[in-house]
Amino acid sequence: MRGSTNSIFFYLITFCLLLSAGLPVCARQPDSLAINQPPVVLRLPDAQKLKELQADTDFRYFEEVRPNNTFWERLKYRLMDWLRRIFYTGQSGRFWEILFYAVLVATVVFVIIKMLKADFTGLLGRKQSAATVPYDVLEENIHELDLEELIAQAIDQHEYRKAVRLHYLLSLKKLTDAGFITWKPGKTNRSYIPEIKQQHIRQEFEQLTNMFEYVWYGGAALGNEVFAAARQEFIQFDNLINQHA
Amino acid sequence: MEQQILTSAQENKTDYSALHEAMRAIKKEIHQLIVGQEQLIELLLVAMLAEGHVLIEGVPGIAKTLTAKLMARTVQADFSRIQFTSDLMPSDVLGTSVFHPGTATFDYKKGPIFANIVLIDEINRAPAKTQASLFEVMEEQHITHDGVVYPLAPPFVVLATQNPIEQEGTYRLPEAQLDRFMFKVVAGYPTLEEEVAILDLQHKGTDLKQDLERVQPVLSSEQLLELRQAVQAVHVDKKLLEYIARITGETRASKSLYLGASPRASLALMNASKALATLRGRGFVTPDDVQELAPAVLRHRILLTPEREMEGITPDEVIKQIVQKIEVPR
Numbered sequence: 001m002r003g004s005t006n007s008i009f010f011y012l013i014t015f016c017l018l019l020s021a022g023l024p025v026c027a028r029q030p031d032s033l034a035i036n037q038p039p040v041v042l043r044l045p046d047a048q049k050l051k052e053l054q055a056d057t058d059f060r061y062f063e064e065v066r067p068n069n070t071f072w073e074r075l076k077y078r079l080m081d082w083l084r085r086i087f088y089t090g091q092s093g094r095f096w097e098i099l100f101y102a103v104l105v106a107t108v109v110f111v112i113i114k115m116l117k118a119d120f121t122g123l124l125g126r127k128q129s130a131a132t133v134p135y136d137v138l139e140e141n142i143h144e145l146d147l148e149e150l151i152a153q154a155i156d157q158h159e160y161r162k163a164v165r166l167h168y169l170l171s172l173k174k175l176t177d178a179g180f181i182t183w184k185p186g187k188t189n190r191s192y193i194p195e196i197k198q199q200h201i202r203q204e205f206e207q208l209t210n211m212f213e214y215v216w217y218g219g220a221a222l223g224n225e226v227f228a229a230a231r232q233e234f235i236q237f238d239n240l241i242n243q244h245a
Numbered sequence: 246m247e248q249q250i251l252t253s254a255q256e257n258k259t260d261y262s263a264l265h266e267a268m269r270a271i272k273k274e275i276h277q278l279i280v281g282q283e284q285l286i287e288l289l290l291v292a293m294l295a296e297g298h299v300l301i302e303g304v305p306g307i308a309k310t311l312t313a314k315l316m317a318r319t320v321q322a323d324f325s326r327i328q329f330t331s332d333l334m335p336s337d338v339l340g341t342s343v344f345h346p347g348t349a350t351f352d353y354k355k356g357p358i359f360a361n362i363v364l365i366d367e368i369n370r371a372p373a374k375t376q377a378s379l380f381e382v383m384e385e386q387h388i389t390h391d392g393v394v395y396p397l398a399p400p401f402v403v404l405a406t407q408n409p410i411e412q413e414g415t416y417r418l419p420e421a422q423l424d425r426f427m428f429k430v431v432a433g434y435p436t437l438e439e440e441v442a443i444l445d446l447q448h449k450g451t452d453l454k455q456d457l458e459r460v461q462p463v464l465s466s467e468q469l470l471e472l473r474q475a476v477q478a479v480h481v482d483k484k485l486l487e488y489i490a491r492i493t494g495e496t497r498a499s500k501s502l503y504l505g506a507s508p509r510a511s512l513a514l515m516n517a518s519k520a521l522a523t524l525r526g527r528g529f530v531t532p533d534d535v536q537e538l539a540p541a542v543l544r545h546r547i548l549l550t551p552e553r554e555m556e557g558i559t560p561d562e563v564i565k566q567i568v569q570k571i572e573v574p575r
Contacts, residue, residue: 165575185572188532216575217482218529 147173160222161215167234168212174238175205178245189213198244204237261523264294264472268524270463271319278456279312280446281439287524288430288541289316289404293469294476294520297427297513298383298403300368300418300545305408307432313364313404314457320469321462322361322400329371331414335378339388353390358382361400361466368405369415376422379403383425400469420504420548427513428538429545479519480529484574489514489535495567496547502563504548514542532573540564 053059086096147170154163172192176183180201181192189209196202211230214220222230268290275286285301289312292299301309317324327338340356357363358379368376382388383403387396405426408415423429435443464472489511497505518534525534544560553563 169575184569186569188536188573189575190531190533212575213531214529217480217485217531218527219480219482 145169160224160227161220163227164212164215164222164230164234167231168208168216171205171208171234171237171241174241174245178241180241201240201244204240208233208237261475261526261528264475264523265526267464267468267472268294271316274319274460274463275312275315277460278315278446278451279308280442281435282308282312282432285309285312285430285432286316287521288428289313290524291517291520291538292427293320293400293402294472294523295427295513295516296400296402296473297517298425299405300423300426300429301404301406301432302409302429303406303432304434307434309406309432310364310366312432313406315460316404317362317364318457318460319463320362320400320466321464322466322469323359323398324362324364325357325360326364326366327357328366329368329375331370331372333371333375335375338375338378339382340390342391351391353393353395355395358388359395359397361398361402363401363403365403365405367407369407369418372416373419376416376419380421380425383422400466400473420546423545424507424509426545427517428541430541431544476516476520476523478528479522481515481519482529482574485518485530485532485535486515488532488571488574489518491571492535492539492568493543495571496543496564499563499567501550501553501558501566502547503550504546506543506546510542510546514538517542532575536568539568 147166151163151166151170154160154166168189172181172183175181175192175196180198181195189212193202193206193209196205211233215222215230271290272286279286289299291297293316299313301313303309314326327333336356338356338358340354340359342351343354344351382397382401386399386401387394389395403426407418434440493506493508493511493514496502496510499505514535515530517538518530521534521538522528522530540561543564547560547563549558549560549563
């Protein structure tokens, strides 16, 4: 069995050698190309054009590392190197990176707010003092008026309603000076009443307020007698304040 | 002393005690079924006396409609109720022409607006087209249809309720219509004590339908008109007229406001102040009356600037600042 296998290999190898020996015979056959065919011309790119293309930076596919010669180049390199080391190296680099982006976002938000001209401070909580409204208020400052002189003038001219008004303003001034009330031009007469802590002063002031309102807003005409009685009440009230001041 | 001056001031002037008593009786009737809502009830009374319409705003379930219904019951007058819906047409409110084949003519069929007291429930559920149908009748108290003017019998009062505009299915009312309401009253939730009282009332077996019948009319429509004439006679000092005008004027100058109040607002503030003065038993207006009513008169007539809206400022806060800044005449 083994002997027959070896003989098969022997014949196979011999057949292959005979075949390979025939190839040079085939190569010696005449050339199939026609004799009058034009010769092959080798085409090469223009040397000048090649130089131009090589010199063009658009076709340069590598970064030429040049030494930092000028001062600005060296400064820029050092700065970039410093930033690179801060932001992109180690554990602390991550922190600085987050901080950088946080500052960037805050800047963008700030610019947007400024562009909208809006105040977002109220977003964090209710604003204590709301929007301010501009006003040119013509205030009659009771602290700058010589009220006693004005009262005397009003009485001389028999302008009793005006005299009652001035008496009332004088009482308000005295209450303010004594610290019983806080004077503000926008407050109504009745809003001062609960500010007075002393009950008897509060009651007296409430009565005076009723009287003043009837005279001043109600258009009540006052005769000599009625005015004299009203004036007496104002004087008593002023004395009462002086006692407790 | 005060009595002396009071006598002097009130000589030959209208006696407001009858009016004061009538208003007290109306309050008593309403409080048979309504617990709390004092400000709402008082402003409704003021509006009735001052010939004003009232817009009541509040979340559902705080007795807005019931209060308005009870107020209407206390006056013996024609009452109608219109439920505003998104598909309501102007003709559903004002009326329409109906063709009669027999006579081959059109007859005007009056709508539910023809009454003395009209309750418009959930007014902001109807679109602007339907709202616009109310412009003429609310201001001029008549309706023009097919070239014919149909006047409404006085008194004519519109009491409208609405949910806050942020709620589902609501529209913002046109500015022109809002301006026709004397007050916008914001009805709030009851206090704890008031809510307990409401529960107790219900627990004791209050039947709303039956108890509604218990509320009796206090005034006839003629009496209401007489009281209105008395309110007209209330004294307003010229200084206070200037004070009212300055408050309204400042709403137009304020940098916090995109739209200020109209002169109609000044008129409403003056008339309402006169009515409130009578409720307080006075024959003259004081700055307290003006200050008290300013928010209800102005809050629906002004528009905040977008910046102020973004800051969360409310119209009431701006009104308060304006009122506080203007010197009280004294």
